[in-house]
């Protein structure tokens with residue numbers, strides 16, 4: 578047995594900021610695949626790290642409940658109990674099934690066409706500007722235009738509103754990052770305050786008849802029924818927030834990791850530019866490589882044996898997508914970035930009944946951006962050090978200065 582890494586504490590944010598988490602997960606998958614991570618408050622959680630065990634836990638949703646929220650400590654901080662059963666990602670069947678059915682309406686085909694159109698316009702504008710300037714901060718000037726376009730198409734926001742909402746969700750998810758919270762946000766008050774601002778944002782939209790009568794997310798939810806009764810205002814607000822947080826903080830950070838990884842692997846970048854058919858596998862590889870949603874939390878409803886370890890009823894269990902996506906049992910050379918990788922059974926979107934409802938939207942956003950890169954043979958080179966988001970839940974990039982050039986430009 579090789580010596581364990583210096584820290585095995587998965588709540589240590591420095592570990593993720595420094596990129597040391599991959600070595601820790603390599604060790605855990607080999608030696609302690611269902612690991613008890615004690616926490617300072619005397620409690621702790623299980624960390625599940627092998628691909629096969631994650632798939633089992635995702636499938637056993639009757640055992641592993643989502644009701645406590647996807648993030649350790651509750652995805653909405655102190656309001657955890659009030660979100661249970663109200664917000665799609667924090668609910669179990671049968672309510673999860675009903676909510677998911679309602680929310681599917683916000684991802685209908687004609688809305689996806691609108692997402693593609695809107696994102697294309699914004700990406701073209703941002704990329705053109707970066708080319709004219711010779712570079713930009715990819716993380717703040719290009720990547721956020723992906724969710725901005727999706728929000729404009731799916732919710733009916735204008736660009737300023739979309740960027741404002743993105744700044745709020747970014748602050749919420751980055752509540753422990755001094756860059757995003759202007760030095761504050763080291764406690765949960767910052768988190769709760771930002772959540773309250775997001776609620777107010779959507780509560781204002783609920784007062785706007787153009788929103789409530791329209792075919793966007795707000796109209797859809799405000800007219801929806803659950804088990805024959807209208808959705809409560811609280812349910813509407815929680816699920817608007819779920820879509821906003823789920824959408825804003827994931828595809829844009831995946832795009833950052835994608836661009837950053839292409840700068841680190843120029844031979845892969847050149848291959849992508851010369852073989853456009855590799856766009857789809859390249860995006861899948863970026864999703865695997867980024868594993869933006871590092872883990873999701875579940876709570877065991879009864880005792881269950883997973884990967885040879887007995888998990889007891891009531892215990893918190895974290896499923897580490899970022900670890901499963903580097904599991905050599907499933908991926909050859911898992912630490913090699915390979916845009917030709919097929920099949921690519923990554924778990925970036927999770928698995929089972931909660932598997933990302935926005936995966937198609939994310940796929941459209943990423944195809945639009947990297948499609949433009951391939952079409953115009955756009956190259957990025959680093960113009961300064963990238964800044965990783967200070968989080969173990971969402972693996973993101975808050976700043977990515979790049980030089981940008983294109984072979985073709987119209």
Ligand code: HEM
Nearest residue numbers: 665666823824827828870873926927931933934935938939
């Ligand atoms: C690269 C982009 C994305 C990644 C990596 C990602 C990741 C995930 C993961 C891992 C889950 C499962 C959570 C769980 O099992 O507890 C999830 C669920 C969800 N995602 Fe995404 N997501 C992405 C994009 C989006 C987008 C664009 C939207 C909306 C526009 C979205 C909205 C949601 C929602 C509402 C859920 C909850 C689904 C449910 O509980 O049934 N996501 N996402």
